[in-house]
Amino acid sequence: MIYVGDHFHAEFCTVAPSPIRCALGPEFYVLLFSDLSAVYNGRVHQVCFVVPTHYPSFVSTMMDSKPMALKESVELLFNFRSDKDKQILAKYVENIQDTYSLHINGFDPMPKKILKKLKAQQN
Numbered sequence: 259m260i261y262v263g264d265h266f267h268a269e270f271c272t273v274a275p276s277p278i279r280c281a282l283g284p285e286f287y288v289l290l291f292s293d294l295s296a297v298y299n300g301r302v303h304q305v306c307f308v309v310p311t312h313y314p315s316f317v318s319t320m321m322d323s324k325p326m327a328l329k330e331s332v333e334l335l336f337n338f339r340s341d342k343d344k345q346i347l348a349k350y351v352e353n354i355q356d357t358y359s360l361h362i363n364g365f366d367p368m369p370k371k372i373l374k375k376l377k378a379q380q381n
Contacts (some may be wrong), residue, residue: 260296263287268343270336272320273376280336282347286313311362312350318359322367324377325369328370334376363369 263331266283277287279289287308294305317331326334367373 259353260298260303260305261289261308261315262305264310266308268346270347272335272340272368273337274320274372277318277337278365280311280316281308282343282350283308285310286316286350287311288316301365312359314357314359314367315362318363320368322373323361324373326374326376328357331348 264283264285264287266281266287267283269279269289270281271279274370277376279291281287281289288311290309291306292305292307294307296377312330317326317328317335320335329348332344332348332351333364336344336347338347
């Protein structure tokens with residue numbers, strides 16, 4: 259895999275039926291996989307774009323603009339490969355200062371069935 263963009267040290271997916279792969283480095287990223295391939299060191303690799311994404315806007319878009327505390331989003335919106343990845347995202351979220359959010363075009367909110375389940379877990 260060749261990643262085009264910044265580096266990251268934690269990777270995780272949303273709990274949606276069609277999971278969105280995300281990552282965290284200096285910023286929160288969405289990993290966009292392409293149909294492109296590239297030859298590097300004599301081997302063919304798939305190309306993935308590492309796209310910086312505003313975390314509060316991502317959460318708001320996934321939740322279809324329904325309110326969710328950013329700290330809760332770490333627990334409820336993502337599946338993690340390890341506890342370390344979860345802790346890295348939780349620490350990042352604690353330090354977010356600008357919590358305004360805008361809808362991100364191109365991302366569909368989670369299905370209503372999952373939104374209801376997440377809402378029940380919040381209470």
